[in-house]
Each structure stands twice: as structure tokens, then as C-alpha cells.
Amino acid sequence: MNKKIVLILILLLSIIVRFYGITNENIWLDEAISIRFADRSLSDTIYANSNENTPPLFDLLLNLWMRLFGHSAISVRLLSLIIGTISVFMIYKLGKLLYSENIGLISAFILSISSFNIYYSQEARSYSLLTLMSILSIYYYLKMEKEPKKYVIFYLILSVLMLYTHVFGVFVIIVENIDFLIKFLKNRDFKKLIKWIIIQISILILFMPWILVIVSRMENFKTVTGKWIERPTFFGPSQQALLYTFNDFAGNFSLFIIYLFIFVYSIKNFKNEKNYILYIWLFFPILFCFIFSRYLTPIYVTRYFISSSIALYILLSFSLGKIKYTVIKYGFIFLIFFFSIIAIINQSNIYNKDRWGEVVDYVKNTMTEEESIILTAPYMVSPFLYFYDYGCLIADEGSYVCAPTIDVYPLNFDYQLESVNNLEKSIWLITSQSKLADINESIPNYFKENRVLLDYKKYPLDIEVFHFSSLN
Numbered sequence: 001m002n003k004k005i006v007l008i009l010i011l012l013l014s015i016i017v018r019f020y021g022i023t024n025e026n027i028w029l030d031e032a033i034s035i036r037f038a039d040r041s042l043s044d045t046i047y048a049n050s051n052e053n054t055p056p057l058f059d060l061l062l063n064l065w066m067r068l069f070g071h072s073a074i075s076v077r078l079l080s081l082i083i084g085t086i087s088v089f090m091i092y093k094l095g096k097l098l099y100s101e102n103i104g105l106i107s108a109f110i111l112s113i114s115s116f117n118i119y120y121s122q123e124a125r126s127y128s129l130l131t132l133m134s135i136l137s138i139y140y141y142l143k144m145e146k147e148p149k150k151y152v153i154f155y156l157i158l159s160v161l162m163l164y165t166h167v168f169g170v171f172v173i174i175v176e177n178i179d180f181l182i183k184f185l186k187n188r189d190f191k192k193l194i195k196w197i198i199i200q201i202s203i204l205i206l207f208m209p210w211i212l213v214i215v216s217r218m219e220n221f222k223t224v225t226g227k228w229i230e231r232p233t234f235f236g237p238s239q240q241a242l243l244y245t246f247n248d249f250a251g252n253f254s255l256f257i258i259y260l261f262i263f264v265y266s267i268k269n270f271k272n273e274k275n276y277i278l279y280i281w282l283f284f285p286i287l288f289c290f291i292f293s294r295y296l297t298p299i300y301v302t303r304y305f306i307s308s309s310i311a312l313y314i315l316l317s318f319s320l321g322k323i324k325y326t327v328i329k330y331g332f333i334f335l336i337f338f339f340s341i342i343a344i345i346n347q348s349n350i351y352n353k354d355r356w357g358e359v360v361d362y363v364k365n366t367m368t369e370e371e372s373i374i375l376t377a378p379y380m381v382s383p384f385l386y387f388y389d390y391g392c393l394i395a396d397e398g399s400y401v402c403a404p405t406i407d408v409y410p411l412n413f414d415y416q417l418e419s420v421n422n423l424e425k426s427i428w429l430i431t432s433q434s435k436l437a438d439i440n441e442s443i444p445n446y447f448k449e450n451r452v453l454l455d456y457k458k459y460p461l462d463i464e465v466f467h468f469s470s471l472n
Helices: 003-019 029-038 042-052 057-069 073-098 101-112 115-121 127-146 148-163 167-187 190-216 218-228 242-250 253-265 273-295 308-321 326-348 356-366 378-388 399-406 417-421 442-450
Strands: 371-375 408-410 426-432 453-459 463-468
Touching (some): 003 073, 003 115, 029 042, 029 378, 073 101, 073 127, 115 326, 127 167, 127 273, 148 190, 242 273, 356 378, 356 426, 356 453, 371 378, 378 399, 378 408, 378 426, 426 442
Parallel strands (some): 371 426
Antiparallel strands (some): 453 463
């Protein structure tokens, strides 16, 4: 079959599996925050991101996208789906550049059905864009080695855009610098070294505005990450477990074992020099952050290493390409396809995000006009208002200021426990991610001591809804 047709079929497959189940999950906390940041002027989007220490590129793209297609779940997630599909094409280009067109096609096929990457191609957050920009940065870094004058501007611009997508893009820059240093120690080309240093300084200067933002808010970053990111472990089903990261890249334990078997089967080919940058890309960011998080500030979260999964898929494709026996090679490819489809189906049938839409529907359908809603932490305002009152979410005065005007009161902001308890109306108390908010059962118990519990409902994952009587 013509290889261009094969590539087109892979891209179509990529679109189909990314569209499958795209609206199964409700808009959740992080997505609602991105939507809140994006549904305003471009300058306000940048300002909102600076307050949260998150680079603004994805939210700026989402800003422009929402002006055309609106803020529904499927609309905002389609942006990530398209970006994820472009990544499938670019991994093909990268695999072809490193090895051959066949390796590029196998790489594209594996990425197209990667449940891990599909998950983030169905989420209105920056991770699919980080993947694409990382591939582009590595691709033009390698192209620049052969034709520096032709490709240096592409490498420079795309690397800066990668950094403005997610701060973990810095690890791709470090990977490229390590690879360059290894090659420099072999050829000792000082002219090339000077040019490389100038390029890296240029990247640093262009990213300096956001570095200053990060530095100015470092204490807030340490406080927040220390609450929700735990210190990583070696084992366990957690975003903070080392082996879980590689299992997640694969999609499930069966695929993880298949990957290992393929690598062991092809181990004699691992010394290929073209593999070195992929080894660095795969292992350095993960191991560095694991060690850093064990002994300093916890920053280890599997999804932050999404770009490293690209290195794994290309290395896997290289290993498959080196298998001499066609039956064995295509047998492995079939197994990868089979278990990947199972992983995709299972993933679409499991609740991985809080069910804020269901919570709001329940409250709206049950409450009366003479009742107030209390959220146990300010961060709950964004996902709650997305479903409850979108206009309040994107209000010019800010959602935290607008919320009390519609009888929604976030605790730990302007309205503390005693003041909201003095409200004479009946109260709906909603809790979520209690560990992050530094709360426990003491808040519901506080209201139980002063009011009658009329109703209670618990939702999958971590949302609880309490309905309390009025003070009278």
C-alpha cells in the first residue's frame, strides 16, 4: 500500500479514537480555570495566567478558538484534539528524520492509539500542545544540525513557544543541550558551539518575561504544589509513582509488558547513536524530577512528562523495525493495537474527573430561591460556576466577586465559616478535594451542630453535597 495512504489512514484513526468519548467527562477544575482565563480579552488572559504561574500560550489559543466556536465541552476540547492529531503527523516526520519512513509510520500509529495521549487530547488544557511543541523543537533541532541557516529561526521560535506553553518545556531544552554537548565532545567544533550558545541565550532572553513572573510568585508556587502534589514513590497506582509513569505511557499493564518484551527482544540494537537523544528525552526529565521531588519540593506528576512519551514510542518503533521476521513484527503491532483499543474503551467508561455538571443539576433541580450555596474552597468556584452561571464565571469584576451576588459563597476567601453560618437561609454545602483545601469533616460537622441535615449525596471521586436547614 502507498505510504501516503497509510499515513492518511493513521491520521483518520487518530481523529476517530480522539473523538470517541470526548464529552463523557464533565468539564473539571483545571479545564474550567482555563476557560475562565480564556473567555476575556487577550491581555486579561495573559494577566490571569501570570497570577497562576502558568504560561499563557494554550489559553491564548483557546481565547481565539472560543470566539469562533463557543465554550461548550466539545468545543473547547476540539482544540486539543486537533493539536493531538497534528502531533501524530509530526511524530511521523521525526521518526522519518531519525531513522526511516517506516519507523515514522509505526511511531505515528502507536501515538495515534496511545490512550495516555488520547486522554490529554480530550482535555482543554495545555498538555497536547506541550507534546506538539516538544516534537517540533526536537525536530527542528535535528534539522538545524544539518542546515543551520535554513532552520535556526524555526528552532528558535518553536522552542520559545514551547516554553510559553508549559514550564516543563525547559526539560526539552535541557535534553537538546545535553545531546549537543555529547556531540561537541566528539567533534570539538567551537564555531558551532558559539552559535549554539547564542541561540540558547536568545531563547533565554525571549522567555525572560515569564521567568520574572515565575520568580516573583515562587513562594505561592511552593505553597500550592506542596498541598496537592505528594512526594513520589517507586510503585503504586498514582500520578506520583515512578513505575506508574511508564505504565501510563504504555496505556495499561498488558501493554507495559509487551513494550518490555519488544525492547528485550531488540536489545542488541540499543547502541545506535541516533537513539541517544531519545534515551535522554525519555529518562532525564522523569528521573531528575523524581529525585528533586523526593528531597526538595514535590513537582512529580506523570502528565507533566507527556512529551517524554514521544521518545518511548519512537524507540519502540525503532525496536519493532529491527525485528527481521515479518510475522513476529506484525504480531507485536497487532497486540499493541488490540490492547490499546481495550485501554481506550476502558478509559472512556471510567470517571477520571469530578462530575460537576451532575452536582449542579442536582442542586438546581432541588433548591429553592431562599437557599444559599457554600463552596469549601475558592478554587471550586470555576467548575461550579461553569455549569451554574457561566456569565458569573467570566464576569468583568471577577468570578469571586460575582459569586456572592448569586448566593454562592466560597470559604477561605471573603466569607469565613462563622459569617456564612449566620445566613438565615437553608444552605447547600459542597466539598471537593478536601486535602487541597486543608479541610476535613470538621466543616460539615460545624454545620451539623447548628443546623439539621436534610439531605446528603456523594459523587464519584471527591465531591460531597450536604443540604442543611435554615437557622430557624
